Amino acid sequence: MSRLAAAILLAAALLAPALTRVLADGVRTDAYRAGPYTVGVTREDPVQVGRAAGFELSLEPADGAELAAITLPGPGTDARPGRAMTTAGWRPGTYEVTATFPVRGAWVLLLTVTGGAGRGQAAVPVTVAAPGAIPQWLGWAIGLSPLAGLTAFLAVQVRRARRLRSERARRPNPV
């Protein structure tokens, strides 16, 4: 029995780090300074393009400060700044920000905190991932495929025009 208990303990000790990593994969929590405030941000990493991503925020000191958020494209991301929705959490000093990132790449979630302690901004870097990319050549091959269909259709119509003209020429003219 004691051998079994020892084996279980050993297995748990060996598996625990891996299990923790699996469960925690994709979620991270970081702290940022926003002037006099410290903002803890818990979010998925990376977030998925085109889907609403949630950011759980906790503010220190929790003095009922107002929090606003916008999204800014990072270097190399061809996009425009966007809006993010902020709602207060049920515990004092907690907030939930929801933002949608329309293009994959580097983004920044810019948080502005205004409260009794003063005003500050924190830039939270966000990586936005997209589904597997198809190569440009394949995109063009699919995109131009209707042109092949159109060309084939036009070729058939050219033959049809020839046939219609010859049928008409054979038809006797009414006197």
Next chain:
Amino acid sequence: MTLRLGVAGTLLACLLVASAGLAWDIAWHTYIGRDAFLTPPHMVLYGGVAAAGTAGLTGLLLESWRRAPGTVSLAGVLHAPLGLFVTGSGILTLVLAAPLDNYWHELYGLDVTLWAPFHVMGLLGGLVVIIGIVYLFAVELARSGERLAVLAALLFAWSAALRMLLTIFQPAIFHSPTTVLGPLDVLTLPVGLAFSIAIVGAGAAEVTDRRLAATVTTAMAAAVAIALAFAAPGLVRWAAAAGGYTFYTAAGPEVQRLDVLLPLGLLVPAVCLDGVHRLVGSGFAAGAAAAVPAAALGAWTVAQSVPVAAAAVALGIALALPAGAAGGWLGAQLGTVWRLGER
């Protein structure tokens, strides 16, 4: 009004709505960008496509049920005029292109040029829809014995092809004015304009066999294009104010001079095409004749936006001649099918 005419008229109306959405969407991209799939112009554009799909499917089912003459069969189950099948395949192409375009934007950015794979796929789908609607009106024209209203509707539908081709070649004005052919740089717009006006003009001249058919068709295209060019900036301003958007440029949306002058300028090659078609009766020759002023117009238009090397201009104008002749020949073949075909 016959069932076919009703379906064709409904499809034409849906096409106009989608055209307005497309013009609005291009202006939206130019002045605001694209921050989501369901932007107001996209809703108008795809609303028009969805309505066209519903009308086309209804027409297809009704035609298959009543089995009237003048139809072709698909797999022995569906029976409808060829135009309905062509329109349906165009709508399917558009529907397929929409999510793929969204995917492409997510990968490569919001403001991908109009010459992106799935933009081109959508535009080609739109062109196929237009060709299908023209076929529908042509069948009615053959049945009704050249009723003026049906003829006018056919030319109006066909004029949409010229507008669509102008949209396809729009990036050749400013973003990508030249095409690299091996060691040569060729001005693209003269070639595109020559082909576009020639195929549409010769098709109109051949199907009607009347004077000024190409000019009337071009005038119809110009009228709609100019109306949309004036309306689109206002629509963008209105929607931006309602949605709290800001503009890329300080001045914001405004009517672009070239969006008005280019469609108007195409009346000159259309008149040339009509004249030569009347004299010679050949779409090939008429297309080549229209290519000269069309190429000059194309070169002038690009020169208003970007400086271009003289060699590229000369090559563009030189290639516009065979492009115009080929377009004229092809347009004449289509016009013949529309005039003589009964399906």
